[in-house]
Amino acid sequence: MFNVKEVAKRAKEISYSLVDLSTELKNRTLLTAAKLIEEKKELIETENRKDLIAGEERGLSKAMLDRLLLNEKRIKGMVQVLKDVANLPDPVGEVIKMWTRPNGLKIGKMRVPLGVVAIIYESRPNVTVEAASLCIKSSNSVILKGGSEAINSNRVLVNILKEAAAKEGFPEEAIQFIDTTEREAVKELLQLDQFVDVVIPRGGEGLIRFVAENARMPVIKHYKGVCHVFVDEFADLEKAWNICFNAKVQRPGVCNAMETMLVHSKIADAFMPTMVELFKKAKVELRGDERARSYDPEYIKPATEEDWYAEYLDLILAVRVVDSLEEAIEHINTYGSHHSDAIVTENYTNAMKFLNRVDSAAVYVNASTRFTDGNVFGLGAEMGISTDKVHVRGPMGLEDLTIPKYIIFGNGQIRE
Template sequence: MASELIYELGHRAKCASASLAVVGTAQKNRALLLIAEELEARSGAVLAENEKDVQAAAEHGISQVMIDRLRLSEARIRDIAQAVRHVVDLEDPVGVVDHGRTLPNGLNILCKRVPMGVVGMIYESRPNVTVDAAALCLKSSNAVILRGGKEAIHTNIILVELMRSALAKAGLDPDCICLLTELSREETVKMMKMNEYLDVLIPRGGAGLIQTVVQNATVPVIETGVGNCHVYVDASADLEMAVRIADNAKTSRPSVCNACESLLVHKDIAAAFLPKAAAAFAAHDVVIYGCDRTREILGGKVLKATPAEYAKEFLDYKVSVRVVDDLEQAIEHIAQYTTHHSECIVTNSYQNAQEFTARVDAAAVYVNASTRYTDGGEFGLGAEIGISTQKLHARGPMGLRELTTVKYIVTGNGQIR
């Protein structure tokens, strides 16, 4: 019965997670190394399945950008395998004692890191997420149910199959890594409400996907990765630095969530700064949506910015620009449009830097540096399962530790209250 598949997967993943709770680091690492080996050894078969997905995507008229995300190559498979080997090198977060104490009555309390249990990943069509997420969940002793985009279904099936075969070779329950292959909306919504089997849901993808999960899920959700990130250039900014940061934040990799989408410029330096910024952007044909003052300064090629542009995460060579009266107006603008990801001020004013970092409500707030640094690798987490833009549990890049919870272990010799 196809419509019960997700509960069947949930049950199997839950049982597998119970077995994982008592597996040591060495065995998990062995499984990860076997996954990396299988990936490389069976790359031909993976590429053949991937080609089916790419063909189907082309036939369905899916955009070239999407097809590029979907397509694997020998080199990309090697990169994915290397990323798995890198997870082997990361410290196992399970069993770490966060804190502990002995109470006056002799009770010993330990607060110890333990796995979440079963993680549900809902994502789009990047096949590398399938392997990355599975590897991070395995290293943190969580079972995972993967629900990737239907465009990548053939690729995901073979990737999960080879990972499961590696698990079995390492003496682990293959159900530690499960793939939902029935991709109807109905089945996915059931997954989001499957509180008895799932401990956390992590959606990864565009704003639409994230909102669908937030609106429908009863399982606790960690929102990730929608980034309408601002760079505010203050009156006292070093303008060369401001151009460098704005350009890097906007154009170094526009498709990622930590890229700048909106530029706010203090009115006193707008006439000096904006032409320089526009010149840098022109090298990448960046489309500019500006307020009236911006258009006065930059002239005809700037499109008119409406609230829709200020609210938009372009993920493209496009940027919205607004000239503001002062820091206060910049902070208000950000409060209205922020997705609480990464926000930056370029300034030479100590007071404005303090005020901006204290008042702007985001996972990461920058002074005089590019928003592009909000990343698990850059922050020293080693690898990331996503970037949390909510406040519960984890905020900003989430690594292995964020895939664990705690358990209090209290040992005594007959204490009663």
């Protein structure tokens, strides 16, 4: 039986000393890890192939297998993440505010690490590198618990990260891995609030709800991505076709892909026929309301109430024709997951109303929702995309792995 408690305990014990590590040491560790990943590319691909074969035998969906895959492009992406995070400013110890009280006390806020961060995630083994790199740079201990479907990929990546740490003198104990596929390991980890300061679930809605319901420590939730694109009556058609196609087709199995397309009735006749043909060629299954289906009743299936809530993570799209901007906003706030939503419009007033009133972590004007990503936003990497409203919202980057604490400088003051 894997000793989860011992892993968490070691992570906690080392966490207090990490705040003293120099930025130079942390950066060297990240860059050495990048070099080792490049050198061990074939080993990574070999271990990943074991997971892919097992996944196919288990009947994993194409979307899940795509998330699991570590090809040359994604390995290069992990290398780049490590380099990007190394180049980011170190937030630890930053004094973000300071003021002086009438009694002479100087009071300020300084960024400090969260402590021990546990991340529980499914499929995507590149999360191992992203999460570890951010925790290394932010002086947090990290406990990595990937899904059983990626056990071989995650194990080899953790070993490489630990090798880099050992070479540079970074404490290996700060990088912990729950090296088991036993389901009970997650339950046990979630009870260890004396060692774990925060847990971040990253995966399907079932996983996130399980963690939120069972964790004794704070949870930063990264719920599903029911993302929308609204084609306004003042949309540029060329932009709208390109944005909607990209948001759905470029990589459908990720949380920032479009799941519902809303189209203003005043532009539907000009927009829909071409858009439907583009989706047909890409083999996107369309499910629409009555007005959307009128543009191709044989191809577009009837949408149910469940379709408006659905995160398909596949080449399936719900389509609805609406009569106003207000109706589109109401639909998004009712059925969406508060992740990423976009409007295509040339009307400034409508764009600003959409930005202000859509209650989501990332709101776009004239751009694909596919950009919601920590690395793309210039954060180097991300722990995930939070749909919570406490501590952090949206892509969770380096700075979000720290929290302010008050620091007070006095000169003998006492309270009377």
